[in-house]
Amino acid sequence: MSGRHSHSGGTPMRREEGRRGREADVPSSLVDAFASRLQGQLIRPGEPGYEPARELWNGMIDRRPALVARCAGDEDVVAAVDFARDNGMLVAVRGGGHGVAGHAVCDGGLVIDLSGMRGVDVDPEGRRAVAQGGCTLGDIDRETQRHGLATPLGVVTKTGIAGLTLSGGMGWLRRKHGLSCDNLLSARVVTADGHLLVADESQNQDLFWAVRGGGGNFGVVTSFEYRLHPVGPEVFVCFVFYPAARTKEVLRSCERYLSQRPDDFAPIGILGKVPQAEDFPPEAHGKGYAALLAPYPGDPAEGERLLRPLREIADPIRDLSGTMPYTETQAILDEDYPDGWRYYWKSMNVPELSDELIERLAEHAAAARSPQSTIDVWYQGGAMAHVGEEETAFANRDAPYLLGIEANWEAEADSAENVTWVRDTFADLRSFSAGGIYLNFPGFLEEGEQLLREGYGMNYERLSAVKAKYDLANLFHLNANIKPKS
Structure with a gap:
């Protein structure tokens, strides 16, 4: 995520493996x-x-x-x-x-x-919402915020709830209320045999466990029922840009502050280059920054007070913090991800932000080939870490930090150098990781099954058994694919 606030040749992907679609062979x-x-x-x-x-x-x-x-x-x-x-x-x-x-x-x-299936039904008394499988984050937020409620979702409103939730779902509420999948109460799933099943704590419990982090391996989820929490309608957002020379101080200060605070907010540190936009002083354009973005989901006045230390770490390039509607907070990064641009990302969990790691992060961010590319540090923990490792299929919950390496660029001619930057950065940083990736930021998994198993962690073998039960022929394999246990 670039945190730009405003905006002023593809390398070939591997072709799908397995059965080939052949309409010409179907009468x-x-x-x-x-x-x-x-x-x-x-x-x-x-x-x-x-x-x-x-x-x-x-x-x-x-x-x-x-x-x-x-x-x-x-x-x-x-x-x-x-x-x-x-x-x-x-x-x-x-x-x-x-x-x-x-x-x-x-x-x-x-x-x-499923993109036409976008109905949302909100029960404000029971604090529940049922959303069809084609919904986006914006669809749900628009309906739930009418009642001052929200469920943990992602950070870009055009993101579909299905892929997000099935592979975990990390957003601004992750430390306060957990992941999207942690707030899933039930799902309607069409399995490979064409059966429509309800999966929840009392029916098809193995399937319910698997869809909370196991991706789209087990069927087509046609609707999701979520738990809702009081959030909004207005929240305070810390959004401050510091010079890249202060990167270590910025990331360290945020780390120390979180260790002293309850799990009310979930910052992301963003390392990138200042855009040529009116929001930023002309002399800073093109120079490196270390930004902190952290909405506070409670009372805005309390949020302004609590988040002030993150805004006073050093003299900022620009401080865009302020109170805004929660729906606008959810959309604050939308402009940074235009439709039709080119995106190539990878991720990894790391156990600590060592001085050496932070130095490498700053070096790689400075070397990014596109001015829109960033390296992001997701501060994890809180509610998402309070769920047991085997309670849902989502793995690596105890990792305190997630690194997102994002190449974002416009022209096809620039694809090769941007993909190379991500791959080289990922390879260089791997030694700092204890294992594990976030399967919503997977790259194209060129590294093979080892990285895939890291993503599912200790739950892989159990997932493989559930996969065999519901999709033995592996009909649904265009995903972070789990092979059915033979």
């Missing part, structure tokens, strides 16, 4: 019958709407599915799963289409597209 009569079964729309190459239907937020992804099933409800999802399974088609599942790895679309197969 047109079967395709027509499938289309007639849908309440939604079946879109084929060359038809109106096909090009937008195959486009994703990440401009690096350029794939051409044979069919896109724009689902209108649960029964459409069941029909799509049945059709793909019975005809041996490659399957991709699209929620918000915001996953950086681009699993939401495939070459030559069937895209099960």
